[in-house]
Amino acid sequence: MKLYEYLAKDVFARNGLPVPKGRVARTPEEAEAIAREIGEVAIKSQVLAGARGKAGGIAFAATPVEAREAAARLLGTEIRGFRVEQVLVEEKLKIERELYLGITVDKAAKEPLVIASNQGGMNIEDVPERQIIKRRIDIRLGLYPYVGREVARRLELAGEIARQVADTLTRLYRVFRNYDAELVEINPLVISGERVIAADARLNVDDDALYRHRDLPLVEEGTELEKKIKALGLAYVELEGDIAVMANGAGITMATLDVLQRYGGRPANFLDAGGGAGVEPTAQAIEVLLMKKPKAMLINIFGGITRCDDVARAVVQVKTMRGIPVPLVIRLVGTNEVEGLEILRENGLAA
Amino acid sequence: MAIVIDEKTKVVVQGITGNQGSFHTRQMLEYGTRVVAGVSPGKAGQVVHGVPVYDTVSEAAAKHGVNASIIFVPAPFVKDAAFEAMDNGIKVLVLIPEHIPVHDAMEIMAQARERNVTVIGPNTFGIISPGKSKMGIMPNTNYVPGPVGIAARSGTLSYEVAAGLTVAGLGQSTVIGLGGDRVVGLTFMDVLKRFEQDPDTKAIVLVGEIGGTAEEEAAEYIKGMSKPVVAYLAGKSAPPGKRMGHAGAIIERGKGTFESKVTALKAGGAAVAEVPWEVAQLVKQLEDKGWKAEG
Secondary structure, three states: OEOOHHHHHHHHHHOOOOOOOEEEEOOHHHHHHHHHHHOOEEEEEOOOOOOOOOOOOEEEEOOHHHHHHHHHHHOOOEEOOEEOOOEEEEEOOOOOEEEEEEEEEEOOOOEEEEEEEOOOOOOHHHOOHHHEEEEEOOOOOOOOHHHHHHHHHHOOOOHHHHHHHHHHHHHHHHHHHHOOEEEEEEEEEEEEOOEEEEOOOEEEEOHHHHHHOOOOOOOOOOOHHHHHHHHOOOEEEEOOOOEEEEEOOHHHHHHHHHHHHHOOOOEOEEEEOOOOOOHHHHHHHHHHHHHOOOOEEEEEEEEOOOOHHHHHHHHHHHHHHOOOOOOEEEEEEEOOHHHHHHHHHHOOOOO | OOOOOOOOOEEEEEOOOOHHHHHHHHHHHHHOOEEEEEEOOOOOOOEEOOEEEEOOHHHHHHHHOOOEEEEOOOHHHHHHHHHHHHHOOOOEEEEOOOOOOHHHHHHHHHHHHHHOOEEEOOOOOEEEEOOOEEEEOOOHHHOOEEEEEEEEOOHHHHHHHHHHHHHOOOOEEEEEEOOOOOOOOOOHHHHHHHHHHOOOOOEEEEEEEOOOOHHHHHHHHHOOOOOOEEEEEEOOOOOOOOOOOOOOOOOEOOEOOHHHHHHHHHHOOOEEEOOOOHHHHHHHHHHHOOOOOOO
């Protein structure tokens, strides 16, 4: 789950990380009121998309009236397909230098990875490799201040700024661990006089760990249909085509789409009915697929933990309750295959 | 021979009284796996399909001398269960559940590295050495003993590939599911190293998918191998930035694409199948040529 910048900054601030003064506004009047408290402000669209600046999602205002006007301009617009419903109004920073600090999961090394650079402010993907510092963290030790000092030295920082950057990294790691983050990122970390400050903040929390972070607000992504199916506990992605596909297991579902496409078909979706989904969720999944009005439907099940008889019952249930008005192709093999095929046969279907 | 598990492996099932744990204990027993004990906190004294249940791994290990554990407990409790198994000297862990927090997975892998424990998964169908033993949830009827080793990131897709081999008369030495998560224990490279040393394995099949860099790393290793490798990869048609079910199966920041993996594997000397059913044909050709690696 990606958190909006203002929510991430909230978490950062609570963990002692330096963030600019500011608050979120939902109306131009709120923006004006916040600017009156702060003075000169930056007004930043709160959307879950990168490079907002380039897309025109950030404005600056010297007076409260300008802040109101800028907020009025930004609110309601769309940035990279996301509607702006909130803006963050915060103090405008005097920027001397911009650094990058991030911590993510190094999948190959199976450890946390610190990424830092002198070249902050731009997309880290565009920074030349030789200007990027990487430091793996032994998760059993954690990130102690000495790692912060190492990184600050490699960033060629000294004195008070080096001390603050080291401290920021130590605290950032604490957020990474305490919030089960897949990514924490400060880009840019601004050097302004004698202080460093997180001008932007990213906090992506592992969806599988949300159960132990009930304090965080839920931020949902995806289309309405995607959200609805996610609520059923199924993995679903909308695609462009017209053949609805349900398979069980991410790999076989991907392979099914690949094969369909190879022979000229256009899949309407990715739907992994998952390991061991019972009759009810499977039936609901089929119903949801029919809502998109596909021209045909393909069900490809190789049962391991999923039982073929459950899938057959689900198909029959949907067929009797509401009908399946499109051509349906079913393949059913694996655990309880014989029982599954028998159920289909009894109901005038074959696989 | 086989790798990781064989007929001597003595298995404890953690989470044996749950729905999946109990169902698959029966399946494993029917396959011939030596399931000697089960663990479910608070359920000591029960018997599941003839297998005695204990509250702790410590008791189960003391009474039965187990050397491998398969874990079916709900995702939030997997870290505790895995630590418990490792702390009691168990050296092979199979983590079936999905949705294990990635930080928990990192902690489990760090402990496993320290204690020299082999971890398979999480989010895996497990491991089977056909005719000898299985620790997992794969169908019992899909495999026959033989010379092909399989390593896969995806469960059902590997069933598909194994079924194709079985039908073509090509049996398997060991089939391993690496797991679909971001952070998993055994990787393609680890498994290739073990298959390379296993005298009964003549060829290896990799079933990969988009996302991550495990296939690319394996490709480097394949260059130096004496045994031939066939690969199939899923996700050619997947759009970037969309997570295709598996936590690991996502093209992020232009990395882990289908093309980069196919290119790397071919450069490493692997034959790459275009569709799942082509794998058996390619392996058959290798058999006809006396199992020689190309290049």
